[in-house]
Amino acid sequence: MSWRSSGYRRRSSGYRRRSERPGRSVSGGPSSPHCNTGGSTQSSHRLLAYSDALISIIATVMILPVAHTKIGDNEELKESVQVLLSTKICIYLMTFLIVTVAWAAHVRLFQVIVRIDDCLALLNLACMMLITFLPYTFSLMATFPENHLGILLFCGCVMVIGLMQAVVVVYAFGRPHLLKEEIQSSEDQELYKHHILKVILKVPVMCFLASIFSFIFLQLSYVLLAIVTFLPYISQLLKWCEEELPDPGLLYQLSDPLSKERLEAFSDGVYAIVATLLILDICEDNVPDRETVRTLYNGSLVSALRGYGPEYLAYFGSFVTVGLLWFVHHSLFLHVAQTTRLMGLLNTFSLAFVGGLPLAYQLTHDFPPDSPNEREAVQFSCFIIFCAGLNQLGVWVAALCSQRDTLHPDVRYGGREHIFMLAKLALYPCVALGTFFLTCVLGKFSASIFHLMEIAVPLAFVALRLLVRAALAVLRQVFCPERPDGPGAVLEEEEALVT
Amino acid sequence: MSWRSSGYRRRSSGYRRRSERPGRSVSGGPSSPHCNTGGSTQSSHRLLAYSDALISIIATVMILPVAHTKIGDNEELKESVQVLLSTKICIYLMTFLIVTVAWAAHVRLFQVIVRIDDCLALLNLACMMLITFLPYTFSLMATFPENHLGILLFCGCVMVIGLMQAVVVVYAFGRPHLLKEEIQSSEDQELYKHHILKVILKVPVMCFLASIFSFIFLQLSYVLLAIVTFLPYISQLLKWCEEELPDPGLLYQLSDPLSKERLEAFSDGVYAIVATLLILDICEDNVPDRETVRTLYNGSLVSALRGYGPEYLAYFGSFVTVGLLWFVHHSLFLHVAQTTRLMGLLNTFSLAFVGGLPLAYQLTHDFPPDSPNEREAVQFSCFIIFCAGLNQLGVWVAALCSQRDTLHPDVRYGGREHIFMLAKLALYPCVALGTFFLTCVLGKFSASIFHLMEIAVPLAFVALRLLVRAALAVLRQVFCPERPDGPGAVLEEEEALVT
Numbered sequence: 002m003s004w005r006s007s008g009y010r011r012r013s014s015g016y017r018r019r020s021e022r023p024g025r026s027v028s029g030g031p032s033s034p035h036c037n038t039g040g041s042t043q044s045s046h047r048l049l050a051y052s053d054a055l056i057s058i059i060a061t062v063m064i065l066p067v068a069h070t071k072i073g074d075n076e077e078l079k080e081s082v083q084v085l086l087s088t089k090i091c092i093y094l095m096t097f098l099i100v101t102v103a104w105a106a107h108v109r110l111f112q113v114i115v116r117i118d119d120c121l122a123l124l125n126l127a128c129m130m131l132i133t134f135l136p137y138t139f140s141l142m143a144t145f146p147e148n149h150l151g152i153l154l155f156c157g158c159v160m161v162i163g164l165m166q167a168v169v170v171v172y173a174f175g176r177p178h179l180l181k182e183e184i185q186s187s188e189d190q191e192l193y194k195h196h197i198l199k200v201i202l203k204v205p206v207m208c209f210l211a212s213i214f215s216f217i218f219l220q221l222s223y224v225l226l227a228i229v230t231f232l233p234y235i236s237q238l239l240k241w242c243e244e245e246l247p248d249p250g251l252l253y254q255l256s257d258p259l260s261k262e263r264l265e266a267f268s269d270g271v272y273a274i275v276a277t278l279l280i281l282d283i284c285e286d287n288v289p290d291r292e293t294v295r296t297l298y299n300g301s302l303v304s305a306l307r308g309y310g311p312e313y314l315a316y317f318g319s320f321v322t323v324g325l326l327w328f329v330h331h332s333l334f335l336h337v338a339q340t341t342r343l344m345g346l347l348n349t350f351s352l353a354f355v356g357g358l359p360l361a362y363q364l365t366h367d368f369p370p371d372s373p374n375e376r377e378a379v380q381f382s383c384f385i386i387f388c389a390g391l392n393q394l395g396v397w398v399a400a401l402c403s404q405r406d407t408l409h410p411d412v413r414y415g416g417r418e419h420i421f422m423l424a425k426l427a428l429y430p431c432v433a434l435g436t437f438f439l440t441c442v443l444g445k446f447s448a449s450i451f452h453l454m455e456i457a458v459p460l461a462f463v464a465l466r467l468l469v470r471a472a473l474a475v476l477r478q479v480f481c482p483e484r485p486d487g488p489g490a491v492l493e494e495e496e497a498l499v500t
Numbered sequence: 501m502s503w504r505s506s507g508y509r510r511r512s513s514g515y516r517r518r519s520e521r522p523g524r525s526v527s528g529g530p531s532s533p534h535c536n537t538g539g540s541t542q543s544s545h546r547l548l549a550y551s552d553a554l555i556s557i558i559a560t561v562m563i564l565p566v567a568h569t570k571i572g573d574n575e576e577l578k579e580s581v582q583v584l585l586s587t588k589i590c591i592y593l594m595t596f597l598i599v600t601v602a603w604a605a606h607v608r609l610f611q612v613i614v615r616i617d618d619c620l621a622l623l624n625l626a627c628m629m630l631i632t633f634l635p636y637t638f639s640l641m642a643t644f645p646e647n648h649l650g651i652l653l654f655c656g657c658v659m660v661i662g663l664m665q666a667v668v669v670v671y672a673f674g675r676p677h678l679l680k681e682e683i684q685s686s687e688d689q690e691l692y693k694h695h696i697l698k699v700i701l702k703v704p705v706m707c708f709l710a711s712i713f714s715f716i717f718l719q720l721s722y723v724l725l726a727i728v729t730f731l732p733y734i735s736q737l738l739k740w741c742e743e744e745l746p747d748p749g750l751l752y753q754l755s756d757p758l759s760k761e762r763l764e765a766f767s768d769g770v771y772a773i774v775a776t777l778l779i780l781d782i783c784e785d786n787v788p789d790r791e792t793v794r795t796l797y798n799g800s801l802v803s804a805l806r807g808y809g810p811e812y813l814a815y816f817g818s819f820v821t822v823g824l825l826w827f828v829h830h831s832l833f834l835h836v837a838q839t840t841r842l843m844g845l846l847n848t849f850s851l852a853f854v855g856g857l858p859l860a861y862q863l864t865h866d867f868p869p870d871s872p873n874e875r876e877a878v879q880f881s882c883f884i885i886f887c888a889g890l891n892q893l894g895v896w897v898a899a900l901c902s903q904r905d906t907l908h909p910d911v912r913y914g915g916r917e918h919i920f921m922l923a924k925l926a927l928y929p930c931v932a933l934g935t936f937f938l939t940c941v942l943g944k945f946s947a948s949i950f951h952l953m954e955i956a957v958p959l960a961f962v963a964l965r966l967l968v969r970a971a972l973a974v975l976r977q978v979f980c981p982e983r984p985d986g987p988g989a990v991l992e993e994e995e996a997l998v999t
Binding site for chain 2: 047136287316320321332
């Protein structure tokens with residue numbers, strides 16, 4: 002199959018300007034590991050990869066206090082889940098959204114500043130240090146909402162981060178060779194600088210107001226903080242609604258879509274830390290004590306380990322699910338040429354649910370088998386997997402809505418890869434929904450069966466691939482037997498299946 | 501400063517062949533996000549990045565049981581450290597080395613297979629699942645050395661990983677378009693395949709023998725496992741000794757140096773997880789309970805949080821140290837064009853010590869102020885930082901030893917950047933050594949002062965930069981006043997300082 006690049010030429014001018022210089026993109030990439038504009042200037046590629054890794058770990062960190070909440074066997078899960086939902090899950094979700102806002106701001110900043118030097122690298126590390134501290138201050142604020150210390154700490158962090166980013170902007174505009182080429186060669190550099198500073202300083206100023214109001218009228222400061230946190234999401238949604246008229250001027254240039262590479266790097270970080278959170282626990286807690294084995298199990302290690310069986314099964318189930326969700330995400334973004342705001346937003350939601358998986362697994366192996374709690378834990382897991390998969394599907398649908406700009410030609414409507422992609426994306430929501438209804442019908446449902454089912458899903462992937470190919474071949478034979486390329490296409494399919 | 505590329509032309513043929521095609525390197529890079537050799541074949545870039553993230557988190561996971569070991573205030577640290585050293589630290593270090601061996605094998609495998617399809621991606625994820633389980637099986641084996649169950653589990657994991665990798669090789673050689681171009685166009689494809697299979701299956705076969713011997717003669721199976729684990733390191737050292745005569749034939753091609761991009765990605769993962777391990781603990785454990793604050797602190801959140809002061813300080817100190825060690829690593833590898841075996845080995849050692857930092861910080865804030873234990877904890881931290889820095893310096897020295905192949909031209913002996921680099925690398929070992937002797941002289945030493953010192957090190961970085969520039973300028977003025985470019989060079993320096 003040849004590479005049909007004609008679709009790219011019909012793009013809007015803003016996109017073309019970017020896509021014409023793939024080598025000069027934000028990442029720098031392996032083809033330019035060492036920048037030749039002077040010894041002290043460097044490609045920002047690795048700094049950004051490291052920042053993405055840090056921020057993605059931090060975004061998911063608040064799931065740990067949720068996942069490690071001990072739930073008594075006798076309590077009803079429903080009630081405990083409600084208690085959890087009301088506080089810790091909310092803290093987790095809010096932290097995730099806040100950290101993602103900080104990450105998006107970081108991405109936009111370093112889409113303008115495409116090269117760094119030592120000073121910028123150190124300033125960026127200082128920013129990272131404060132961003133990693135944000136979840137803690139937020140969780141203090143949420144645990145003691147009536148105390149203004151939490152707000153002060155949180156706002157203090159945000160203000161210092163904002164000021165540092167302002168320093169970064171001023172520093173970089175003083176050394177224009179660090180900037181993006183469009184801005185370097187532009188005559189409106191001062192205008193750009195002021196616009197970016199205005200955008201960056203909006204948040205610290207609002208936080209400053211919020212911290213002052215925290216002494217006078219606490220409720221108002223929460224309203225201000227909510228505006229700061231959710232405004233980017235709301236404006237993303239609003240801007241998506243009016244995206245049909247892209248402004249080719251200054252503002253449009255600065256609101257470039259999120260860099261696809263960094264979106265991938267951030268997502269990889271979240272998937273990697275979620276996949277390993279459970280093994281971190283297992284490595285730490287589930288190595289039996291020598292003394293315990295001698296006294297409780299008469300020295301038999303096998304019987305001591307048998308007690309940990311559910312944990313192992315939960316780990317493998319968790320890893321397979323996270324791994325396959327990553328695989329679907331990977332396949333999806335292989336076909337994506339450019340990300341829009343809405344795709345970024347839906348991806349964030351999908352990642353937030355993926356981050357909830359450690360909680361789901363903790364729940365499924367915390368309860369004794371065959372208790373009603375166990376069934377509800379399995380249902381909860383299904384719900385989380387369903388939402389994560391559905392949002393991935395949403396990313397795909399959003400990409401299809403503006404497919405000329407976002408997708409590679411061979412996966413657009415009608416392309417052969419298109420149907421595979423849809424099948425891959427639909428698999429997890431369907432499996433999760435099916436399992437959910439199965440638990441409702443069967444009355445009781447073992448968590449072990451659930452985990453075994455999860456481990457079996459990869460086979461479904463392979464089966465699905467064969468099924469889709471067979472169905473396509475049959476459809477073509479039935480409906481278009483007269484098409485001259487019919488048998489040839491089927492042969493081509495067969496060949497693709499074999500190779 | 502112009503880009504002097506003449507040095508590259510004098511390289512050995514093996515290197516040139518690689519460097520001529522930077523765009524076709526293993527990573528694929530952002531310039532080729534979508535492979536055009538058919539819909540089902542993909543660039544392996546993101547799969548490898550995800551694998552690196554997973555493996556680097558797993559490599560450092562066994563520091564958690566060490567760091568979370570509770571040490572009573574009354575015990576002597578020396579004794580507890582000895583107990584720790586004898587078991588848990590050894591487990592951590594061994595796990596790190598074993599996982600790094602698995603990672604290096606993965607790197608070499610995917611230097612041969614440069615493109616993937618869905619099937620390879622799923623096989624790779626299955627491999628990852630078992631690699632992430634290795635630390636747990638190893639720690640079982642180390643805790644119950646007299647029980648053959650641990651060995652069986654560990655060897656079972658290794659054997660299944662080996663078999664999967666063999667399947668990956670057979671699968672990829674059946675579809676030659678997935679392979680590296682040199683092998684694709686070579687006539688000795690079968691020879692390559694057999695050689696790679698032989699290398700890959702050596703480890704599982706030895707593990708199979710070890711698991712059989714575990715029933716007969718336990719000690720022998722440990723010897724076999726030790727050979728499997730350390731043989732790569734020993735052979736790396738041996739091969740480094742005879743590296744002067746690179747064989748341009750088959751074997752040399754397969755023993756290409758480790759991919760620089762993947763070495764960076766793996767290191768980034770280790771630095772990122774180490775930097776965030778402490779905040780994971782803080783977020784989970786150090787949010788005070790509402791009830792506790794009301795009863796113990798009369799509702800005063802400030803006084804409740806005051807107790808956590810040392811934790812915050814330790815966190816910031818830890819983050820700054822890890823961040824700056826990453827920064828030095830980043831600067832170092834910016835100048836590196838090609839990594840040798842020895843550099844990879846020294847980098848592994850450096851990372852192993854970086855992974856020990858969470859333990860150091862746990863120790864420094866676990867003890868009451870002014871106890872002898874606190875002083876020893878600070879000394880232990882200094883030791884770990886010193887070793888991490890020293891091994892980084894070692895990487896640099898190793899790079900200098902074969903600078904024609906490994907370094908970019910402007911950092912070789914005599915280059916201006918060379919001296920900055922050496923100063924950066926020497927900073928942490930010097931600071932750590934200085935602090936160590938200070939604690940010996942002063943008799944007692946507060947951990948808080950230690951952490952404050954660490955937070956102040958970035959200023960030292962900036963001061964160092966100014967100092968080196970000033971010293972260079974003075975030296976030039978004193979020794980080469982007659983050189984025609986003398987004042988010009990100084991001016992250039994001044995200019996570089998300002999910009």
